[in-house]
Amino acid sequence: MVQRVTLSDVAREAGVSLATASRAINGSADRSVRPELVERVTEAAARLQYTPDATAQAMARGRTTTLGLLVHDIADPYFSAIAAAVVRTAEAEGLQVSLATTQNDPAREAQLIDLMRRQRARAVVIAGGRSAGERSDALAESLAALGRQGVGIAAIGQPVPGVASVAVDxxxxxxxxxxxxxxxxxxxxxxxxxxxxxxxxxxxxxxxxxxxxxxxxxxxxxxxxxxxxxxxxxxxxxxxxxxxxxxxxxxxxxxxxxxxxxxxxxxxxxxxxxxxxxxxxxxxxxxxxxxxxxxxxxxxMDELGVRAVRLALGDQGDVVESVGCDVVIGGSTPDLRGA
Amino acid sequence: MVQRVTLSDVAREAGVSLATASRAINGSADRSVRPELVERVTEAAARLQYTPDATAQAMARGRTTTLGLLVHDIADPYFSAIAAAVVRTAEAEGLQVSLATTQNDPAREAQLIDLMRRQRARAVVIAGGRSAGERSDALAESLAALGRQGVGIAAIGQPVPGVASVAVDxxxxxxxxxxxxxxxxxxxxxxxxxxxxxxxxxxxxxxxxxxxxxxxxxxxxxxxxxxxxxxxxxxxxxxxxxxxxxxxxxxxxxxxxxxxxxxxxxxxxxxxxxxxxxxxxxxxxxxxxxxxxxxxxxxxMDELGVRAVRLALGDQGDVVESVGCDVVIGGSTPDLRGA
DNA sequence: CCTAGGATGGAAAGCGCTTCCCTACGGATC
DNA sequence: GATCCGTAGGGAAGCGCTTTCCATCCTAGG
The missing domain is CATH 3.40.50.2300 (Response regulator)
Structure with a gap:
């Protein structure tokens, strides 16, 4: 029942080698393939309903197309607004978003960072305020380990030591x-x-x-x-x-x-x-x-999300960008000076 | 700078073979490893700060631990509430959630389903209403292809033909x-x-x-x-x-x-x-x-999310569960019969 | 004392893909 | 006509892990 079509199948169907099939489908990253062969491969792939295996590609290429997103609670309108921006921006960059929620638990946060490390995420965006001091050691350590692996990290909301951040003023x-x-x-x-x-x-x-x-x-x-x-x-x-x-x-x-x-x-x-x-x-x-x-x-919030993704992908060290806020006066604080 | 610690490193450090290291770390799924060796491996792993590579594991095991979640718009409170439940439930099952937003575009929806197929997601949850008829062909086809690959699928909100659904009454x-x-x-x-x-x-x-x-x-x-x-x-x-x-x-x-x-x-x-x-x-x-x-x-909404994940993981074909709704009378419709 | 069988470690074969490296071929150069 | 070089296809080596299969050791039964 579970039928898997691999690139080898496509290559065989098209009568070319595995290498050529790969090059034809990837738009020949390193080298060129004759247009005629490209077409033959493409058609074979379509005929067999071939879909490349992203995990295998990740393995072979040594990098994934996953962007990790950590928020306290996705049901919170603040975080869901940020998440929307992050997802939109990541998709534009061809990345998938892997969402995890920390439930406001610092220990869990460190744990999830480790999870992102396991997943070999290409970049990680962490949203949500942290508490000052104490338990952030585990987090810092996890972040350091992640960074050492070459993963781009960006924090949203407030600067996190050693990490690029887009901070709210x-x-x-x-x-x-x-x-x-x-x-x-x-x-x-x-x-x-x-x-x-x-x-x-x-x-x-x-x-x-x-x-x-x-x-x-x-x-x-x-x-x-x-x-x-x-x-x-x-x-x-x-x-x-x-x-x-x-x-x-x-x-x-x-x-x-x-x-x-x-x-x-x-x-x-x-x-x-x-x-x-x-x-x-x-x-x-x-x-x-x-x-x-x-x-x-x-x-x-939208800007926070967008800039965080850019920052995480950009890899320019622990920059701290700051975004400003605007005061909006509503009916809840009317003018007290005369009418 | 980018240092990767692999299981081989751990094995060498612990003075055991790769196979033993793998078995020791996975809690010896298929066979037993002497406790003493397990400890040695565990310690070596800790010393080297080893983290298993999830993509490699997925590749070797032939299945991922990813659950795909498709929503129209994560900033919408309806979807973010569902997403919160889905994430929570998935995490409890040891799955990561890969979030994608369809922006209400049916074509995009089919496309994202294909993306989930590439990612070899273990299961997929699709939230959000669809329109009757017309463009759902592409979607149906993508879903069929996904299902043929043995991926569990569940739809939230309304039944989708050929897919397990948890429908709202x-x-x-x-x-x-x-x-x-x-x-x-x-x-x-x-x-x-x-x-x-x-x-x-x-x-x-x-x-x-x-x-x-x-x-x-x-x-x-x-x-x-x-x-x-x-x-x-x-x-x-x-x-x-x-x-x-x-x-x-x-x-x-x-x-x-x-x-x-x-x-x-x-x-x-x-x-x-x-x-x-x-x-x-x-x-x-x-x-x-x-x-x-x-x-x-x-x-x-919470129940919808929870049940959808269960359904997607359960693999019992195209069941249709239905959840009921409750009327809540608020101040916007006061009692008109006498005071 | 010899051998069957359970327990446990290691070698190696993949998983599906990318990419390095080599080879074959055709045209250009002298 | 022989040599070069650029172009394009194929073979094969991994990527990091799991898991099968085989080898080894030890214990116990005869």
Whole structure:
């Protein structure tokens, strides 16, 4: 039942040698084959419904056409947007994408890097924030081993030591957000800060704080999970603690947290923005259907994906590219200065 | 710089033969190796940081550990939810997921199936609705060729001839939605029907219509693109044509269309549900943050992914499993019978 | 003490392909 | 007409691994 047509079969059918068949089909990479023979081989291949065996080719050529993509969770709109760009770009380069999800587990991350090494991936793109310090040793080691094998690696989101990265200018974006909100008349803020050890969250938090300067102040900055539930819980807590009444706006360090906070506000009967103004960070596409439109800082996810693939394929060492973010003011933070 | 450690190196380092090294590392599949030697080999491998070459293994064993996944667009929440389940399940089975996106192009779909054949994928999962008839010949042929090679195939969403499928009971779900809406007092509907040739859309449309029976009626059923913009445009048109005033509720055949319609209604200054009630279909997770909560029919995307992988791996021919949908009544279709 | 048979290691044959290297051939050069 | 060279096809050597088959050793039964 399982019939495999090999190149030898094609060669025999076409009455040529294996070598010639290979050259004819590959568009004669190293040498030329008479057009007539090329045609004969092509026809034989078509007749037999021959398909080259990619694993055998990889073996013989010593390199695969696989690009590994690591994300925390492909169902997360942030990662799926990046993945879409990565897949599109990789396909344009003739590469297949091998997708793996780390489930936010650093140990798993290192493990998957090793897996990519086994697969002899041509390049690897790692998306998703990491925590500062501690367990990243295993990751670093795996990455080093991978790099030593000549595999191009690119990290998305934040620089990873020893690896080319396309970083998001979280600090800059957060600073711009702070400036915009100050301009709109906001002065006192509560910050849903995300996990303290998460670099992305930290940069956004600090970027925001630093940019406030003495023009504004933060009444409360709470540590939260980087999730919808995290934002939800945090806002409930803020309300309970009475902080909310004392604050002009709540700033979340990512969009899904902001959405969780929005839901929590609603549950409490608080209107957004009447009772509490709200801003997020990320610019995920699903924000489009949320009312009021959420003020946020858009991260160019498509660009991140595209550039990461380029970087991983480019092999120019541990460059760090940075992409900027744009502040988008929505209905969740109306202008407070006069009408 | 590019140093490759092969099994031969490990064997030499451990002072055993290649065969023994292989057996020691694979947990001696066919035969036993003295524990002492196993340890020696394991240690040598660790010392050299040896990683087996998956492509070579695939070649030698004659089968890969790759599962191909085809989706229209990985950024679409429907597909990314399915993909998450597929990846998770595949990983549990020790398989890597090779992701490709068809961009809704049937020709591309056939092409990608061929690509999976080249990759000698162990199994292939195809998600995403197809159109009825016409261009599916190329696809069918590619699928047949793939199947002949002993690759397990499963389709998600709707049955594909000759292939195991896990189908969504769109008709049943739509019927249940109709029943629920009738119960709530709705009688006259406008249906945003999606593309006429799309099987999924057709099933939902017809399921809804059939279930209405003579208890309700459809004032208008329009063909639309299966996208946010499609829903958006369609609602504007309905309003323009004056149909909207004559209708109790607008029913969209998928969620993103419903969201587009929701946005359009807002632009027109129409309140949902005060001026127009609205229902969708799909149950994508991003609905959580939409207000009013959208009445919809949830499709168990996680289950779809899990079962598709099982089916693709199981190899029991062209079974068709069906998964049911649940109606979820939200604030977008309040109870019309008395307060 | 001899031999049958189980246990275990090694040599080697592939898996399907690419590519190096050699050979054959035809035309150009002297 | 003999020598060269460029062109194009074929033979064969791997790529790194698994697995079959054979060789060897040891133990146990007669």
């Amino acid at each position: 979280n600090r800059g974006g957060a600073a711009a957000l702070a400036a915009s909100l100050l301009d709109l008349g906001y002065r006192r803020f509560a910050v849903l800060g995300g996990p303290t050890d998460r670099v992305t969250a930290r940069d956004r938090r600090e970027g925001f704080l630093d940019a406030l300067g003495d023009r504004g102040s933060v009444a409360s900055s709470v540590e939260t999970a980087f999730t919808w539930e995290g934002g939800h819980r945090a806002l409930l807590r803020l309300a309970q603690d009475g902080v909310l009444a004392d604050v002009d706006a709540v700033v979340a360090t990512n969009d899904v947290m902001a959405l969780g906070a929005l839901a929590a506000a609603r549950e409490l009967g608080l209107g957004v923005p009447q009772d509490v103004a709200l801003a997020g960070f990320g610019g995920i596409s699903t924000l489009r259907d949320v009312v009021p439109t959420l003020t946020t800082v858009t991260v160019p | 769109n008709r049943g779900g739509a019927a249940a939605l109709a029943a629920s809406l009738l119960d709530l007092g709705y009688r006259r509907f406008a249906v945003l029907g999606g593309p006429t040739d799309r099987v999924t859309a057709r099933d939902r449309r017809e399921g809804f219509l059939d279930a209405l029976g003579d208890r309700g009626s459809v004032a208008s059923s329009v063909e639309t693109a299966f996208t946010w913009e499609g829903g958006h445009r369609a609602l504007l048109r309905l309003a323009q044509d004056g149909v909207l005033a004559d209708v109790d509720a607008v029913v969209a055949t998928n969620d993103v269309m419903a969201l587009g319609a929701l946005a359009a209604a807002r632009e027109l200054g129409l309140g949902v549900p005060q001026d127009v009630a609205l229902a969708g279909f799909g149950g994508i997770s991003t609905l959580r943050d939409v207000v009013p909560t959208l009445t919809t029919v949830t499709v168990p």
